[in-house]
Amino acid sequence: MTGIEWTNQTWNPVTGCDRISAGCDHCYALAMAKRLKAMGVDKYQRDGDLRTSGPGFGVTMHPAALGIPLRWRTPRLVFVNSMADLFHARVDEDFVRDVFDVIRATPQHTYQVLTKRPLRARRMADKHLEFPPNLWLGVSVEDQDAADSRIPHLQAIPAAVRFLSCEPLLGPVDLDAHLFPDECAGGCGCRRPDDPDRHECGCGAGCADRRVAPALDWVIVGGESGPDARAMNPDWVRDLRDQCSDSGVPFFFKQWGGRHPKQLGRELDGRIWGQMPQSCPAISK
Structure with missing residues (x-):
């Protein structure tokens, strides 16, 4: 079992990682590994x-x-790998395939893989790494730069469910171009012809009657926790919630963060947001 609100089990066939962006600065797993090493735990x-x-x-x-x-x-x-990144450069490709083989052999379970290295995942997919239908792939997104650099690689990977973990959220993130990356076939330049408030369609091709499915399946948002936690602006959270609600994308608000995140709770504007992808098994905690 685990205390992570959006899953109910962790599995760590790999441990260890390296910081590569601002979202890694106060990595909980790094601090936990130090404690586990001191306790004599073999894996650390x-x-x-x-x-x-x-x-x-x-x-x-x-x-x-x-x-x-x-x-x-x-x-x-x-x-999968709450204490590592499966697509770290020092994880052998053969071992990644071994992990995928276990996932494929256990279709009764649903697996969530989260990475800050989607380019390597994409390159492995291009080399015929087959993604099992019970595997969800997500990328960590802490700010707009991370969104713009990581999400396009995620979208090029044939995972059954593609999701974002915006935790720790360190700045505002506009997902519109990533939720709807393809322009209208009529040539008007719009991405969301069914939403005239954000994209006005003038191509005259009748695309305003065409519903466009979002290119992402789930968005998790949370603030940073711990003694040095960086503050998260509530308006950043509300904006992501509204983007998801407008687009029909499940939205999961994990925590406000801070030194004692459990004390602040999970409510956003008087409501617990715990939406999951439609194909998801129930979470029982």
Whole structure:
């Protein structure tokens, strides 16, 4: 089990990572790995580069962990590598394929893979890495730059569900061009002909009657937690909620963050937002 609100199980066949962007600055997994190393936990005895990683957080593959999901009898929603990035450059391609083989062999479970390295995932997909239908792929998005650099790679990958984790949210994010990346076939330049408030269609091709499906399936938003947490503006959260609501994309608000995130709760404007993709099994906590 896990305390992460949007899943109900973690599975870590890989541990360790390196910081690559502003969203990594106060990485919870890095701090946890240091504690687990001090406690003598076997999986966290390899140190990473102190410039980008830390004690107990060196990238390590754990073949013995591959069989764990095979022993789960009841269906579970599984976050893969809460303590690592599966598409880190130091994770062997063969091992990534081994992880995918386990996912494919356990269709009763639904797996969530989250990465800050979607370019490598895309390159592996181009080299015929087949994504099982019970695997959801997401990218971390902390600000507009991260959105613009990572989401296009995500959208080029044939995952059954493609999602965003905007946590920690460090700035406003406009997803419109990513939710609707394709321009109207009529040539007017609009992306959302069914939403005249945001895109006025003037091509005369009748596209205003055509519904456009969003290119993302789920958006999670949360603030940074811990003693050095950076503040999250509530308006950034509201704007993402409204973008999702207008587009028909499930929206999940995880936390406000801060030193004691549990005390602040999960309410946004008097409501708990816990929407999930339609194909999702129920989360029971």
